[in-house]
Amino acid sequence: MPFESTALTIRAWVDGWVVSRGAADPVVRPWGFTVDVGQVTHATRHVLTADDEATVRKVAAEVAAPSVWLKVFADPGAVRSWVGPTWAVDEPGWLMSARLRRTPTAVPDGYTLTTWTRGGVTRALVVAADGSFAARGQIAPTGPTAVVDQVETSAAHRRKGLGSLVMRTLHNTAVDQGATIGVLGGTPDGRALYESLGWQVQAPLVSLFHVPHGV
Structure with a gap:
């Protein structure tokens, strides 16, 4: 792999994505990053470098609001069960390098x-x-x-x-x-x-x- 860890790949993806979309600079959180996007259907996204159940559950509960998105790098089936019924999966995807x-x-x-x-x-x-x-x-x-x-x-x-x-x-x-x-x-x-x-x-x-x- 080009990167030694998934965390480094995620950081590179976040840094380039905000430039590509003209979004705000990412704010570092203990569990990942918050990015203000500024769109009606996508006001803010939270990108998690943490992939454990406890952290995902906690963040999903804290940031739940209309037009908020989550990006989680873990098994889709597990993530769906962690976040609860007020979060919908857009589509399957992969972080690639x-x-x-x-x-x-x-x-x-x-x-x-x-x-x-x-x-x-x-x-x-x-x-x-x-x-x-x-x-x-x-x-x-x-x-x-x-x-x-x-x-x-x-x-x-x-x-x-x-x-x-x-x-x-x-x-x-x-x-x-x-x-x-x-x-x-x-x-x-x-x-x-x-x-x-x-x-x-x-x-x-x-x-x-x-x-x-x-x-």
Whole structure:
């Protein structure tokens, strides 16, 4: 693994994610980090480096409120039983990391790739011949590490190598800026793509949002 511990990977993920999303600086807690995001449905997120039942139960009870999210790196089934009925699981996920290196990229015929950097975040956009959206992603380097974020391919343009194009483009950009290790929060849709490019799962990632009346 690129990192010696999951805790270090989590910290790198938090540091890069706040840059990628323009969120507030993370506040260090005894059990992890609190990040103010500032969205109507995602006001604040609490990222736990602790993965024991007692701590997860305690934090979930203390921060429960509408538009609050929890990120826990433990077995999804166990976490669901710890947090109680007022927390809903968004979707299964994984904390993933990889050694970054430059690789060649080639844009498939009929597509156009555009990249730009703003506020330390580089975005890659692929559009089809008619100008419609095909794929995208972004990366936020923070020194030796970089967080890949919001990678997406339109259903109409999948299995054409566009996801790999976006990822390789982002890798190259981060390497050019001095990053050597990549971190991301992977979803079921993206895991196969990431693993094909050398990314490894470091821990399960459970995303939960608060539902005041339970689910």
